[in-house]
Amino acid sequence: MKxxxxxxxxxxxxxxxxxxxxxxxxLPTLKAxxxxxxxxxxxxxxxxxxxxxxxxxxxxxxxxxxxxxGFRNRKDHSYDALYFANALAVKEATxxxxxxxxxxxxxxxxxxxxxxPKPLRGHMVTGFLAPDTQSNYTYPxxxxxxxxxxxxxxxxxxxxFRTENKKWLIEQIYEMTEKRFKLIxxxxxxKPWDFFMFVEMGPxxxxxxxxxxxxxxxxxxxxxxxxxxxxxxxYAYVDKKIGEILSAVDLRETVVFVVSDHGAKRMEGxxxxxxxxxxxxxxTLKEQPQGIARFKMDMVDWGRTKVxxxxxxxxxLFFNVQGREPQGLIPQGDYEKTRxxxxxxxxxxxxxxxxxxxxxxxxxxxxxxxxxxxxxxxxVYFGNLTWRSVGSVGxxxxxxxxxxxxxxxxxxxxxxxxxxxxxxxxxxxxGSSLDGxxxxxxxxxxxxxxxxxxxxxxxxxxxSAPGGGS
Amino acid sequence: MSRQGLAIWIxxxxxxxxxxxxxxxxxxxxxxGLNAERVDADELVARWLPGLSCSLxxxxxxxRLVGHICMLLARNGVVAVGAAVTPSEDLAAELRAxxxxxVEVALRCPPEICRSRDTSGLYEKFSSSVLEGPxxxxxxxxxxxxxxxxxxxxxxxxxxxxxxxxxxxEILGYIPESHGGEYTExxxxxxxxxxxxxxxx
Numbered sequence: 320m321k322x323x324x325x326x327x328x329x330x331x332x333x334x335x336x337x338x339x340x341x342x343x344x345x346l347p348t349l350k351a352x353x354x355x356x357x358x359x360x361x362x363x364x365x366x367x368x369x370x371x372x373x374x375x376x377x378x379x380x381x382x383x384x385x386x387x388x389g390f391r392n393r394k395d396h397s398y399d400a401l402y403f404a405n406a407l408a409v410k411e412a413t414x415x416x417x418x419x420x421x422x423x424x425x426x427x428x429x430x431x432x433x434x435x436p437k438p439l440r441g442h443m444v445t446g447f448l449a450p451d452t453q454s455n456y457t458y459p460x461x462x463x464x465x466x467x468x469x470x471x472x473x474x475x476x477x478x479x480f481r482t483e484n485k486k487w488l489i490e491q492i493y494e495m496t497e498k499r500f501k502l503i504x505x506x507x508x509x510k511p512w513d514f515f516m517f518v519e520m521g522p523x524x525x526x527x528x529x530x531x532x533x534x535x536x537x538x539x540x541x542x543x544x545x546x547x548x549x550x551x552x553x554y555a556y557v558d559k560k561i562g563e564i565l566s567a568v569d570l571r572e573t574v575v576f577v578v579s580d581h582g583a584k585r586m587e588g589x590x591x592x593x594x595x596x597x598x599x600x601x602x603t604l605k606e607q608p609q610g611i612a613r614f615k616m617d618m619v620d621w622g623r624t625k626v627x628x629x630x631x632x633x634x635x636l637f638f639n640v641q642g643r644e645p646q647g648l649i650p651q652g653d654y655e656k657t658r659x660x661x662x663x664x665x666x667x668x669x670x671x672x673x674x675x676x677x678x679x680x681x682x683x684x685x686x687x688x689x690x691x692x693x694x695x696x697x698x699v700y701f702g703n704l705t706w707r708s709v710g711s712v713g714x715x716x717x718x719x720x721x722x723x724x725x726x727x728x729x730x731x732x733x734x735x736x737x738x739x740x741x742x743x744x745x746x747x748x749x750g751s752s753l754d755g756x757x758x759x760x761x762x763x764x765x766x767x768x769x770x771x772x773x774x775x776x777x778x779x780x781x782x783s784a785p786g787g788g789s
Numbered sequence: 790m791s792r793q794g795l796a797i798w799i800x801x802x803x804x805x806x807x808x809x810x811x812x813x814x815x816x817x818x819x820x821x822g823l824n825a826e827r828v829d830a831d832e833l834v835a836r837w838l839p840g841l842s843c844s845l846x847x848x849x850x851x852x853r854l855v856g857h858i859c860m861l862l863a864r865n866g867v868v869a870v871g872a873a874v875t876p877s878e879d880l881a882a883e884l885r886a887x888x889x890x891x892v893e894v895a896l897r898c899p900p901e902i903c904r905s906r907d908t909s910g911l912y913e914k915f916s917s918s919v920l921e922g923p924x925x926x927x928x929x930x931x932x933x934x935x936x937x938x939x940x941x942x943x944x945x946x947x948x949x950x951x952x953x954x955x956x957x958x959e960i961l962g963y964i965p966e967s968h969g970g971e972y973t974e975x976x977x978x979x980x981x982x983x984x985x986x987x988x989x990x
Contacts, residue, residue: 390989390990391990403984420820434969435968436969437967438823438965441822450975450976450980458822527987527988
């Protein structure tokens with residue numbers, strides 16, 4: 320197959336039920352791309368979270384191999400040494416590392432987990448783990464001036480996301496997206512590239528901020544509310560912006576991917592995991608907080624604690640093990656027994672009426688080829704991701720319908736999207752939907768299409784039609 | 790942005806790991822967006838001068854040729870990675886004076902281990918005048934005076950050797966650092982707040 324340029328359009332959290340079904344009539348650009356190639360759901364990582372998902376996509380390595388399991392990870396087995404998994408945590412070769420080795424040029428904009436910037440053959444504007452635009456968020460460093468000039472002030476991410484001022488929030492999301500696409504178009508025409516990848520975070524922000532207004536099944540939905548069409552309109556807007564940038568791309572010479580790192584779905588509520596652990600006798604605090612308080616390690620009576628948990632779109636549980644943690648309580652011989660016991664109890668967890676919510680619990684060792692660095696002891700998807708985890712204590716209840724940081728309407732889902740428009744695909748295969756494509760398949764496929772053989776240790780396969788047509 | 794080139798000169802016995810290190814360095818330098826080219830004396834000779842007798846005078850001619858190529862590359866902004874059995878300190882000094890931005894990497898490895906690794910029969914090809922002598926590859930040899938990096942390739946992994954060379958180049962200011970800095974406390978606080986607001990924590 321002929322070598323081509325590759326463009327990866329990343330839409331964080333873009334979800335298949337919207338792109339391929341409900342909103343498809345409003346997405347003519349994406350529909351046209353689907354008609355030029357393959358498309359379908361894209362199985363995310365476990366967990367299906369921005370970090371590690373985008374890194375897994377661009378390295379074709381699972382979170383255990385990468386050695387990080389979310390945004391924040393334990394540095395060691397002490398109680399409070401944590402680090403944010405930014406670009407410094409990514410030790411495996413990415414698509415652009417491999418291209419650079421082969422003297423091919425890459426341009427990256429807003430790809431998560433690229434801050435702080437590492438050198439490459441090409442140009443990079445890092446993602447939302449850059450502290451702010453005062454930081455050095457580009458490679459090369461002098462690119463920042465060009466970015467600021469072209470955009471009139473680049474927006475790394477929306478500020479004050481928890482605001483109740485939804486009008487202001489959606490305006491911010493649109494402004495962020497507009498500026499990013501303006502920059503992308505500028506780079507497409509002014510920078511040399513063999514590989515171009517960008518990620519727009521707007522879909523994720525819109526889902527979490529506005530799902531309740533659009534989903535008639537959400538418990539807080541009100542018919543006729545002023546934001547009823549916000550999500551659909553935003554998707555249509557992004558589709559239009561994609562169309563605009565594609566006018567700067569020769570589609571006869573370029574393979575275009577549209578991908579997301581995970582999907583989204585309605586959130587029913589939150590499970591206060593540390594309240595539950597206290598109730599079940601696994602966690603003891605030195606004293607009960609006066610009111611709701613953010614869970615902190617110095618609250619914990621370690622001599623009487625076996626397990627603690629973290630909040631987020633999914634939960635990670637950490638065990639206090641003898642000989643491993645400084646004041647470990649669980650004998651090493653009881654480790655697996657404790658895990659099994661917790662799995663059973665968590666999977667039986669009910670909603671506020673006691674009806675089981677279908678929680679799924681994983682041992683990391685069952686999910687990953689290896690578990691580098693400090694993996695959680697258990698990974699928990701409350702309600703199979705229809706409920707989020709709330710780390711706060713002092714809530715007085717296991718179930719909550721307000722996030723400990725403010726309103727949140729949506730959780731993540733296991734499948735994002737992929738579209739792969741390929742000029743060399745036979746006509747008979749164009750428009751085919753494919754099942755069974757995973758996030759690990761994107762990197763090897765992209766490498767093959769720029770004319771490079773994917774490294775053998777990449778987990779994924781090159782995407783092709785059933786029967787091998789590609 | 791134009792950048793000044795330089796030559797990395799990897800010196801050592803046949804089988805000491807010059808080619809492997811040169812390949813690894815070239816890859817890492819390219820990954821960092823630098824223009825890099827490998828000029829391997831053994832490969833040049835095998836490809837273009839297969840009938841060479843590898844006497845001392847002929848081999849010195851090869852070294853000067855490789856050095857000249859590295860000089861041309863370096864003056865055009867390329868990081869030239871040269872790999873060659875360099876028979877004398879005088880010759881190494883000559884190349885250093887010719888090229889200017891020059892970093893010598895001396896690979897130490899016991900001759901018996903080098904011989905066992907020698908799959909292309911170079912030991913047999915080189916005359917003893919190339920490999921032996923007072924200032925050539927004895928057990929106490931640490932490269933030419935002023936060799937910037939000395940590696941013990943029988944003890945250190947290829948990855949460790951590569952990282953040592955790259956770190957030396959960074960310290961000397963010949964190549965940029967491989968990444969930006971760690972978060973400050975203030976940065977961490979900003980990121981923590983952002984991620985909490987966004988619901989990730």
